Amino acid sequence: MTADNDTGLSKRAATVIPGGIYGHMNVLEFSDTLPQYMVSGQGCRLTDTEGKIYLDFMCGWGPVVLGHRHPRVQHAVQRQLEQGDCLNGAAPVMVELAELLVDTIAHADWALLAKNGTDATTACLTIARAATGRRKVLMAHGAYHGAVPWCTPVNVGVTVEDRAHLDYFEYNDLASVHAAADRAGDDLAAIIVCPFRHDVRRDQELADPEFARGLRALCDKTGAALILDDVRCGFRLALAGSWEPLGVRPDLSAWSKAIANGYALAAVTGTEALREAASRIYATGSFWFSAASMAAGIATITELRDTDALQNIQRAGQRLRDGLAAQAVAHGFAITQSGPVQMPLLHFADDDDFALTRRWCDEAGARGVYVHPYHNWFLGSAHSDDDIDEALRHTDAAFESLARNR
């Protein structure tokens, strides 16, 4: 969509915002048909400035796990805002939320709350270094752990020293981890890893359970902290932690996105062994004690725990995946669908630059289905079978259009 059809917003933004827009929400980076601006959201639907409605398969890029404006969450926020939000001390909801996180997350003995996913991943590194007195941190090549100098995927304004103590391995390649650990020697503070490989611009890859167990064993052996970056996956796959189905528990986890159904909140959870170090680091922010987002977090996690929301997300994701697979076959396209069905990615075969995939996404976007060509999508519990079927009617037309122009 160009500046012409969003009531002039893009043109105005070009004057007052660097590059017109920045960060992951720069629509021009990935779509010719989706709008840069959205006016409202309800359940799994978004409305743009022209009143066009989209079936939302990005869920605000992850946070909206229960659907936009979920009544239970909205009610909790409303009730807290009637009391107060940014006070001189924490509100009682802070303790309630920390207790709920400790109750819910298998490895967690404590919780520290923040605002951004990057706040949480950064605090995890700091805690691990404080606990071990060591410096080196291993991460996977191409993994996304945030957008500040030590981890941003865009190497602009970054100095070599910002990454002085990082070293890299290949996801699912335990030998490469051991090699990196050997390079770190007795200076290994932590290994940070995502629950599955969800790097942009490539097919997703589930974690090999042997890989996960191998990281755990290596950390046990070396005394390094195993940090699970559950920012993107957390509260969407397995409530107790995304590696809980693999039987692998991290020492520290970083959380954000879906934790409060769209309200600004992040968390670090950790084990007893790391509590003392977590209490010694200085991490804080002007809004880290704000109560309304914590009330939203309590409502979100309670809803996920007490209902079949997570099963619904999985069922919706499976229905979408099955439908897309059948459509691809029917229209004669070879595609890959990778990652968990709750966070899928569709990629056409022999489409290394994602050009054909992007054309298909543009066709879907023009028909009101909001999907991304090279970043994983997100399903939410607001996606009913009818919503999926409606989306599939449009994706079928998208395949058909591509087939016609083959």
Next chain:
Amino acid sequence: MTADNDTGLSKRAATVIPGGIYGHMNVLEFSDTLPQYMVSGQGCRLTDTEGKIYLDFMCGWGPVVLGHRHPRVQHAVQRQLEQGDCLNGAAPVMVELAELLVDTIAHADWALLAKNGTDATTACLTIARAATGRRKVLMAHGAYHGAVPWCTPVNVGVTVEDRAHLDYFEYNDLASVHAAADRAGDDLAAIIVCPFRHDVRRDQELADPEFARGLRALCDKTGAALILDDVRCGFRLALAGSWEPLGVRPDLSAWSKAIANGYALAAVTGTEALREAASRIYATGSFWFSAASMAAGIATITELRDTDALQNIQRAGQRLRDGLAAQAVAHGFAITQSGPVQMPLLHFADDDDFALTRRWCDEAGARGVYVHPYHNWFLGSAHSDDDIDEALRHTDAAFESLARNR
């Protein structure tokens, strides 16, 4: 206040939160009489878990510039939440807010929005490095610019390399800045500085206009970016920027705290010369495009612009300062009151460790006046003359109690 009289919250928190509480809101660090938990806020008053009411002179540690639950801000948030908050694109309020910031802030040609003050200061450094291709950043000894490894005041979990390209000067000492600039040589990317010296645990110090002009001249000469860290002072002293009264315009400014009257928002503003670099860095977060806090920002800045709120804050601060000065004389205490009246600090003479000042703050806190012994206080437009006079009755009793026990 101990765990006994906050309905058990502190005891529960000790189990699930590292250290029981962390960051700047750890009340035990600075008070024996103030509660760790607050239940609600309205205007300039806070209510704790026992129903005790406090006159608030910290304003949520800065953000609450118009008073807690200001109707215009609450209404704007409410209206936006009824539409949507965390969508797949920016909402129109993002453009409106960026335009308002550019219209309001003297040096601003563009604005980039974030969540934490630290997000904004970190992005300023990254933009300056991207623009200049240089690495060195100068900052004042003891200045607070955030709570991540490059700037946290607590050197725990921090590596030497996190601060490899920082060098230090003394606030208001231009010769020390020139010496640091000489050390940086042709690698000087930026100077970051607060509008006045508001370091904790020392009297505050206004900026010498010659110092401010000297920094500007040095940056003009070297091509380094002058970064004003207006996170703590912004939107409370001078709406167009805290050095505007001095006639000194920065190249980049970091904003947060009072920008949205307590809702989580931060901003970087910059000049035309830095726009291109700002568009090249990658800075983003899951909630950086959330609309409700932007609606709050528009309501807050508009209210500050269109009413006499800032004059009211100054008048309230002056009334408090004059009253405290008279009380100290009457009770035979020598005190210093430093910093702007809108962000005051009271410090007893010959009290280098702030012990006597803390005793006075404890006496005030016990009487329901929320002040801090060694971090600047904050006034807000909700402080009426009557509120100040009520606070002064309690501070008079605090002085009297100290005099009795002298």
